[in-house]
Amino acid sequence: MSMNGFRCFRCNATQPANYTGFQCPTCGGNLEITYPYREIGAQLQGRFTSTREDIFRYLPLLPITSDRYAPALRVGHTPLYAAERLGAAAGLPHLLLKDEGLNPSASFKDRASAVAIACAREIGAPMTAGASTGNAGSSMACMSAAAGIPCVIFVPEKAPVAKLTQLLIFGARVIAVRGTYDDAFDLCMQVCERHGWFNRNTGFNPFTREGKKTGSFELWEQLNGEIPDWVVVPVGDGNILSGIWKGFRELRETGLAAKTPRLLCAQSEQSAAITQTIRNIGDRAVTDWSKITVENVHATTIADSISVDIPRDGLAAVRAVIESNGAAVTVPDAAILEALSELARHAAVFSEPAAATAWACAKQAVADGIINKNETVVCLLTGSGLKDVASARKIVQDPVLIDPNLPAAEDALADIIAGA
Ligand SMILES: Cc1ncc(COP(=O)(O)O)c(C=O)c1O
Numbered sequence: 001m002s003m004n005g006f007r008c009f010r011c012n013a014t015q016p017a018n019y020t021g022f023q024c025p026t027c028g029g030n031l032e033i034t035y036p037y038r039e040i041g042a043q044l045q046g047r048f049t050s051t052r053e054d055i056f057r058y059l060p061l062l063p064i065t066s067d068r069y070a071p072a073l074r075v076g077h078t079p080l081y082a083a084e085r086l087g088a089a090a091g092l093p094h095l096l097l098k099d100e101g102l103n104p105s106a107s108f109k110d111r112a113s114a115v116a117i118a119c120a121r122e123i124g125a126p127m128t129a130g131a132s133t134g135n136a137g138s139s140m141a142c143m144s145a146a147a148g149i150p151c152v153i154f155v156p157e158k159a160p161v162a163k164l165t166q167l168l169i170f171g172a173r174v175i176a177v178r179g180t181y182d183d184a185f186d187l188c189m190q191v192c193e194r195h196g197w198f199n200r201n202t203g204f205n206p207f208t209r210e211g212k213k214t215g216s217f218e219l220w221e222q223l224n225g226e227i228p229d230w231v232v233v234p235v236g237d238g239n240i241l242s243g244i245w246k247g248f249r250e251l252r253e254t255g256l257a258a259k260t261p262r263l264l265c266a267q268s269e270q271s272a273a274i275t276q277t278i279r280n281i282g283d284r285a286v287t288d289w290s291k292i293t294v295e296n297v298h299a300t301t302i303a304d305s306i307s308v309d310i311p312r313d314g315l316a317a318v319r320a321v322i323e324s325n326g327a328a329v330t331v332p333d334a335a336i337l338e339a340l341s342e343l344a345r346h347a348a349v350f351s352e353p354a355a356a357t358a359w360a361c362a363k364q365a366v367a368d369g370i371i372n373k374n375e376t377v378v379c380l381l382t383g384s385g386l387k388d389v390a391s392a393r394k395i396v397q398d399p400v401l402i403d404p405n406l407p408a409a410e411d412a413l414a415d416i417i418a419g420a
């Protein structure tokens with residue numbers, strides 16, 4: 001492990017590498033892990049040389065000493081598709097889709113959970129826990145199963161059935177909380193504090209961001225060292241966004257990349273805490289981040305994974321958008337479902353609503369003149385559509401039910417046959 005220590009997003013106070021509290025002891029802000037970038041850059045000499053294909057190929061920039069703590073699953077190494085037909089419809093010839101639904105538990109969260117579990121293993125944690133809208137928990141349950149460490153997951157009682165089923169089948173102890181994700185989050189904090197369990201909670205646990213940043217390293221490798229103009233990230237708590245930004249900053253600070261992309265924060269109008277905070281800041285230059293208050297909202301979006309009242313990594317996410325010279329865009333839920341359908345039909349990627357929000361917001365940003373049509377745009381499709389089939393069923397017609405005979409089939413297909 002080559003990490004230097006921790007730095008607070010709010011007040012910039014630093015802590016040594018052996019600091020074990022997950023939050024800033026001075027102000028309670030979230031911490032980010034820092035590394036000796038120049039030294040690591042000199043060792044890397046322009047590229048990651050590991051023969052591993054998963055996220056542990058980035059070991060020099062991960063907070064563990066050895067990849068022997070990695071769960072024995074392939075996390076990351078997800079495909080990046082050129083989506084020409086989909087992009088053409090919005091006038092975007094250089095549209096790329098990163099399909100994170102192909103991770104072991106079918107979401108981007110596996111990157112974070114794999115690193116969190118590796119850290120828990122390295123320190124010998126006997127028990128892990130986390131609160132989740134569904135995906136973080138199901139990925140933690142999956143990684144815990146791979147590592148053979150027990151885990152307890154707190155979810156809101158309304159989590160989609162596929163995510164709940166994943167949690168249960170991977171053998172997690174699942175506590176369904178009569179309340180929101182935020183209630184589940186607070187309860188998990190209390191239980192972990194009292195019983196000394198390793199707490200994966202998003203934003204609070206600084207190690208999850210270390211997994212999420214690997215998405216940026218991978219993009220950079222897949223683009224042969226090129227940096228896209230925009231990376232579009234669906235945002236709830238803001239930890240994926242802050243992780244993606246950290247990854248690109250680290251590529252620059254180690255000298256691997258000369259520039260960074262602009263980040264587009266993609267949210268539903270019905271869960272827009274981070275976007276609202278960015279709008280409140282407006283054109284003001286922020287010199288003291290401890291003076292910025294992140295908005296709280298009452299989230300009601302159908303995109304359950306990004307339905308968040310109190311963004312737990314909000315300040316880091318707001319900083320990521322502003323420091324990357326990015327932007328924040330919201331869309332109505334109807335546009336999210338339309339985007340979900342377009343992604344499936346024109347790019348053959350079945351995404352859950354939260355993931356489809358990236359494409360819906362990319363189109364909105366083009367319409368608003370934020371994204372220029374000739375720019376290279378990567379949409380991070382953070383979770384599989386199989387996580388929430390009920391939402392997808394809302395936008396498709398039921399199949400035609402017929403008796404098993406030829407006239408009935410021809411009758412049902414009359415329009416196609418007539419057109420042929
Ligand atoms: C599929 C999916 N997309 C996006 C997000 C948003 O990530 P964050 O809460 O870190 O902003 C999540 C979080 O659960 C998710 O599961």
Ligand SMILES: [Zn+2]
Pocket residue numbers: 008009010011012013024025026027028029
């Ligand atoms: Zn602080």
